[in-house]
């Protein structure tokens with residue numbers, strides 16, 4: 329992992345030290361850097377038949393595995409707006425009846441850096457006549473899977489543990 333620094337990003341000196349999982353401090357110039365938990369969203373989109381929409385990931389990490397529409401929250405953006413934006417970007421459809429479900433922590437490795445995230449899960453539907461337009465480069469294809477219980481969740485190659493946990497809570501609540 330590249331989560332550590334050899335040189336202070338501010339003074340260029342070698343005084344930078346990791347204080348805890350999310351804080352670095354430079355003994356030379358006093359520079360402090362926080363690598364805080366990142367907020368991200370994911371949407372459990374259900375169609376009329378009760379099937380849940382999954383994306384086959386086109387990108388690392390976890391290329392070829394299944395994930396839910398979603399992503400990192402942008403600066404000055406609400407979780408709800410992030411859900412709508414990510415669905416429109418990734419599947420070309422605006423989610424309806426967006427309802428908050430819960431949060432689960434996750435780790436996300438990108439380009440050698442490990443990010444700690446807090447993933448907020450929402451439940452939504454899409455219009456009956458929705459025409460999906462997938463974001464090439466991010467999504468290989470859309471799949472729909474009926475999930476009735478935790479065993480069904482475990483049978484699917486789901487990319488992230490947070491989504492696996494959320495889907496198990498979701499099926500148990502139904």
Ligand SMILES: [Zn+2]
Pocket residue numbers: 336337338339340341343354355356357358359
């Ligand atoms: Zn420094």
